[in-house]
Amino acid sequence: MTITATTVGAYLRDLPPDRRVAMARVCSMIRRSARGVRESMRYGLAFYELDGPLFALESGRRHLSLYVAEQEVVAKHKDALPGVNANRSFIKFSDLNRLPLDVVEKIVRDSVAARRVRVSAGTVPTQAELLKLWAIKEEAALAPAEQQKTAVAAPVAKSARKSVSAPEVAPVAKKSSARAAAKAA
Numbered sequence: 001m002t003i004t005a006t007t008v009g010a011y012l013r014d015l016p017p018d019r020r021v022a023m024a025r026v027c028s029m030i031r032r033s034a035r036g037v038r039e040s041m042r043y044g045l046a047f048y049e050l051d052g053p054l055f056a057l058e059s060g061r062r063h064l065s066l067y068v069a070e071q072e073v074v075a076k077h078k079d080a081l082p083g084v085n086a087n088r089s090f091i092k093f094s095d096l097n098r099l100p101l102d103v104v105e106k107i108v109r110d111s112v113a114a115r116r117v118r119v120s121a122g123t124v125p126t127q128a129e130l131l132k133l134w135a136i137k138e139e140a141a142l143a144p145a146e147q148q149k150t151a152v153a154a155p156v157a158k159s160a161r162k163s164v165s166a167p168e169v170a171p172v173a174k175k176s177s178a179r180a181a182a183k184a185a
Contacts (some may be wrong), residue, residue, distance in 0.1 A: 001125075001153060002056060003044035005041055005151045006041055007040075007041055007124070008027060008039050008040070008046045010041075011041055011046060012024055014017060014025070015053060015059055018096055019064070019096065020064045021092070021096075022059075022064050022096035022097075022099055023046075023057065023059050025099060026064065026066065026099065026101070027039075028106065029101055029104065029105055029108065029153055030048050030055060030108055031043055031048075032058075033105050033108040033109055033112075034050065034054070034055075034099070034108050034109070034111070034112045035046065035112075036050055037049060037050050037054060037055075037112075037147060038050070042120065043056075043131070043136060045057060045058045045067070046058070046060075047171060050112060050115050050129075051115060051119045051124055052115075052125065052126070052127065053069055053125075053127050053130050054068075054070075054112070054115055055067065055068055055069065055111070056067050056130075056134065056136075060092075062094065063083075063091060063094050063096075064092075064096060064099070064108075064155045065091070065092050065093070065094050066090070066091045066093070066112055067088075067089065067091075067111065067130075067134045067136075068088055068089050068090070068091065068107060069089065069111065069115070069125060069130050069133075069135070070089070070111040070114040070115060070118075071086070071089045072108070072114065073107055073110045073114055074086050074091065074107065076091075076104060077107050077110075078148040079104055080100070080103045080106075081104075082094075087111045088132055088133060088134055089106075089134065090120075091107075091132060121135065125144060134171060137150070
């Protein structure tokens with residue numbers, strides 16, 4: 001699936017209904033639980049940033065993936081969730097009808113707290129480090145090029161065409177015939 005959306009809202013609108021509802025729940029929970037995060041679309045993922053990338057959310061064909069920047073938080077909660085890959089700091093949700101939002105909310109809140117500690121210590125991971133951790137290839141996941149919108153003139157109705165007439169132009173006399181007329185007079 002090629003992602004062409006440039007906002008998270010457009011990304012959600014483009015998803016099939018079952019995945020749209022699940023993604024919207026997680027997106028809403030992140031915005032509510034992690035005050036101050038900035039939401040954007042990059043690399044075909046919904047990114048949530050707080051002094052650098054903190055979360056990334058992706059909708060697969062039959063799953064939902066949550067990438068978390070704070071590895072120790074994922075390791076701390078890995079026993080509470082199935083589908084956790086602590087090595088990649090990644091959570092894969094296979095059952096979209098039964099999202100464990102209470103556990104995910106704890107992960108979000110703990111990640112925000114851990115990020116604030118890292119910011120004060122000056123050890124925030126870079127985006128390149130996180131893409132490597134999450135095994136996301138930058139070249140394969142480049143954001144879509146911006147599409148330029150062009151205005152197309154609306155067709156003119158037949159009735160409008162008949163009422164518009166061309167301006168009348170006065171005939172222009174040639175200089176030689178004007179001189180001949182002046183001499184004759």
